[in-house]
Amino acid sequence: MYSIGIDIGGTFTDAAVVKSGGGRAVLAKAPSTPGDYLEGVMTVLEDAAAQLGLALGDLLGAADLLAHSTTVTSNVLWTRSGARVGLIATRGFGDQILIMRGIGRVAGLSLAERRHYRRTDKPPPIVPRSRIAEVAERVDSTGEAIVPLDEVGARAAIRELVHDHKIEALAAGLLWSFRNPGHELRLREIAAEEAPGIPVSLSSEVSGRLGEYERTATAVLNAYVGREMEGYLEGLTARLTASGLRRAPLIVQSDGGLTPPGRVVPIRTVESGPAAGVAGAARLSGELSKTKLIATDVGGTTFKVALVEDGRWGLADETVITQYHVFVPMVDVVSIGAGGGSIAWEDEGRLRVGPCSAGARPGPACYGAGGEEPTVTDADLLLGVLNPGNFLGGRIALDPEAAKRAFERTVAPRFFDGDATAAAAGVREIIDAQMADLIRKTTLERGSDPRDFAIIAYGGAGPAHACAYAAEAGIDEVIVPYHATVLSAFGAAAGGVRYMLEHSLTVFPPEGAADLGRGFSDLEAEGGEMLARAGVPEGERRFDRWCAIRWRRQVHSLRVPFPGGPMGASSLERVLGDFAREYALRYGEESAYTEAGTEITRIWINALGPALPPEPVSTPEKSLSPTPGKTRRVHWSAKVNWQETPIFDGPALPAGAGIEGPAIIEHPGTTIALPPGAAALIDAAGHTRIRLGQTPGFKDDSARENSVKENSAKEDSP
């Protein structure tokens, strides 16, 4: 039996096949085929089947689960190629989607970008004013429909949108519809009569949360991407079923959960690839018995970080997509513009790296495709970290001379007496420090200490930098998973069936235990049904509970786990205690405002089927020291300078192989840089487990930081 994961990315389509009997997953990679994504999907599946010695039909027929993440939704949004959408709003409020709360002009921009007012704009509207109709109706904050829906007006409005404005999809965003969806539901019925075949996206269905702008934007974007997504899903399901798949393929959502085809909310699949990557890291946490992991992904333009604790990832409530704030629950991934393509430049006496990127075209100077600016990849190449003949599995031959010339143009003469090597080393140091800053910020913001974590490094450029940014963040352990270059595909496959369901409510503890209890059991009933449809027997269904809680009248909430089982006063008390502790941990003891009381605004469940049980991978023992295939000169740091460094062929390394740094381990698609002083071991699952052995300087300062905290804590207590 197999679990199959597929990730359709912008550049590559990946597959990972996990066998229930254990052993290493089978991995496959092929270029993505944007015209018809299915082509790339079939290529990788056939490749994977061939590796297993199977016909494609036999592999698919033996699959319990096929789950995939995809860039289809993001692609429609970025290329602005969605459906022609019309919108219905409450009379008097049709402009909310255009006003964008005023923040639409700068949403998603960095502080530096926001400060250049002149260059900022709202995005061109997805729904222009002429395709927005206002209807008479009003629900108030209690959920009471104080003015009934004007059905005659609504009917006329829909007719006009369809006939005069030729809309292809309809969205509705009425005030307070999440409290009382009656009018939106009625609009759908009227639309079905007036415009059969036009898909309808209701704000109350895409999100059950307060905030008409975000809800409406979510409904509009959902309508915009729906057509493309549905066409794609139908095609995929038909093709795979025809090829032998027994169950419908599931799709990864932005929150890392899966959805069966009938329940897909298209906009909730945006960024599903990165979400699946984090799910992959979470899966590893079980295999490796690591409770605290930082998933780090270095691509061409961005560096992404997500925390995984006890196998769980954080969720962000909303996100910004092409400057629209939308209520799409997302795996909490934070990112900065730092990656292989980040450009080094002179800024009036300052040496800067990024956030501008050379992208894939023209790409770094060493691609030889016309790029002239020196990038991080150029630095890696110049310093010997990268092998010019082994980049992206040999797909692109790198030109070290071009990289050198790029540095010699400005950065080297301006800052390093013309020394291109020193310039490259400086650029590497700056970008690694920026990545470490993001790791530090992400962990500290959540009240955690980075030193308690191990880093999972994936993405093409991650393993080449991981040891450096880990050391700078004070982290001693780095793990480069066997699936480093296809972690999203692995994550889609390996987590098993998992659905995430949410419900909005307002409860002021200690009151409201009954409401919460009812809310959770309703969600669990719904989740149970979904699991049943996915073939999960009752005994194997599991549910996790969560709630969003805050000090009363506060705006932001914390998400804390909720105990399972029957609801009692003690379970609520436990949650309140957890919240107070978590709050104090994140924001400091005296910042809690206990006088205000607390408020619970939302609850979630994760409905989980059995994943293939993670096979614990024991901490490896070094049993052999492989001999390197060859050596080359690598520049490790200003201190160490150039050093003749052994080069290992990654796929050939057996379990138990131990390697002392300095060393380079080359895989098809990625390169692990093991600095002097670090040691790597290959474990039974093929993961490369690295101990840095030293984190110079940082530990002392953290000890001091702790002592400051302890002092103030002492003074706090009478």
Added chain:
Amino acid sequence: MNPVQFEVIWHRILQIADEMGIHYLRCSGSQTVVTGNDGATAVMLPDTGLVAIGPYIATQSNVLPLIVESTKRTCADNPGIEEGDIFICNDPYSGAIHHADVAVVAPVFIEGELTAWLGVSGHQLDIGGMDPGGFAINAVDTHQEGLRIPPVKIVERGRLREDIFAWVMNQVRDPLVGLDVKAQLAAIHVGTRGLHALAGRFGLEALGEVMTGSIDYVERRFRDRLRELPDGEWREVQFIDHDGHTPEIYRIELKLTKTGDRLVFDFTGTSPNARGLINSAYSGLIAGVLCGTYIQLAYDLPWNRGIQNCIEVISEEGTVNNCAYPAPCSMATISAVIVTIDTVFGSVARMLLASEDLRGEAMSMWTGSSMGPIVSGTSQHGYPFVYTEMSHFAGGGGARTDADGVDTGGIVFNTTPNVANIEEIEADFPLLYLFRNHLEDSGGPGRFRGGRSAELAYLTWRAPEGYLEGSFAGTGGEMPNAIGLSGGLPGASIRLMMVSESGVHDALDRGEMPPSRLEDIPGRHETLPIKHPRRAFGRNEVWYHNWQGAAGYGDPITRAPEAVRHDLTEGVISSRVAEEIHGLALDSSGGVDEKATAHRRLEIRRERLGGEPKSAENTEFPPGARRITDDLWLSGGEVRCGRCGETLGEASRPLERAKEIIGPITGAGPVRGEAYSALYGAERFFLRRQVCPGCGTQLEVRVEMEGAPRPGWMLKARN
């Protein structure tokens, strides 16, 4: 220091300022702070030099150094400044901008040495005093304006002074202020932790070097920028209407002189202290000057002390934007300060226009004023509340030299503007909104249009006591403050209306849909003074306001006809504005009639000149000339029209020979102050247009007041 280490440490310092802001917002409960982003953070040198500021309100960051200065002056000896201390301050005469902006500042000691100061500031929901919400409309001295805290130690060696905290809480109407102050303390902790870690990693010396080095870097870059710009003098005159007592008009005058790498902002001539709350203390003046300068001239630099080092401010104490104790100033931010920013914006934008390389950075004025309707009472949840309506944070963006301004794009002093959802407001407060939509014709017309503002109306709803109270603090009702560039027209002004005996509440009770346009609301329509004190907000009363739009760029009859038609069909402008101001003519199918449009536009030129215009198509560029705006050439000391070549003046008097046309401000569109002219029975402001006497192209349009000095500009030869 080596450039690599500088970059690594500098990146981390900026991140610390940013993180402090994020934590403040996460922990606060105030809609003003969390939704309006009405707060700020800063990292400062031991000597108070501003090193880095966080996101959000730029003006508030600018005064944190002044507050630290006051703290050092008044607290150093007694009670002393020690490790773990945090000071709270909101006194405008000690550096705060107005009473509602409460700041905390903290020294950071590392290895026993004072290494830096951190500051966090935010607009509180209430600050006590005679009116809820912080704007004391009827005050005649600052002692009536509520809590005015000089620097006071609120955290002593790491421990919260509960007595001080309780004292603050005792003065304010909304207990949520307590949560907000605690959120500020949380942000200080985050910053302190960050600086300790940074010093531990790289050493104190390196940290100090980067902090001062970053200021030097910004100063160097800013001086380079200034040297690129032409020398000259730019004079702006802006107005504040109503002082809370009477509809008196106050003036802020600015003469900006730029010589080489130095800017002198001279506010001599500005009106004396007002009797009421519209004044700003010195703190607000500095904050406004820096804010306007940052946005227009330092858009690609970190904002810190390095910019201030190139600036001199001349102002006499006892004037409306540098008031003398005990003048009231609780409304400083949204009266004297924002209007000061307008003067800076207008002068700096014209300086940019005169530079061939930087012309594209010029923007017409954004929504030029600000306003705060404040509603208070008991909420539907049973607790007392104070609600400041902040929708005007979605003001219009100023037109650009090659693009329209952004509709409802923000408010100029906030880098990250944000307004609340209607649902968020109605969830917390006993109000029901009737509409909140863009205001037609609110963007100043021009070759490129100013960004639109919006309008809204609301009534009380499910108020447990049946009624609420409301007051209003706005600026810019009688005249627009957003003035255009290069012949672009001003945006809309503010209008505050009350409709009494509307019957809307009763109609809603019967399940009837209320009107969604002001003119459709039945009942007695009344224009309210732009500032008015607390009054009852009764059932069946509907309160309405619109806010100012942004200004346009360039002569509106040179706007692409297709863009005018698009604005017309999307409801952005009225047909009157399309025809009369833009000269658009449509054919029978609703498309642009090119020929009729050209004809109508020629007619407009004729009207301007009272005679036949020269062709405006003569674009032959005289040798040796340079452009000093998109429409003007400077050639051999003479300023000439870039459209027809007509001589207009010389560098020191560039528009001397332009034809001047005086008219009502409604020549720029509706809602340009006419409601207030009617209320006061006097039209005190007028529009002065300067057009080329040759071709009739509109070159400059100003809002002026009888008896006030005229704005203007001149270029100086570079020595």
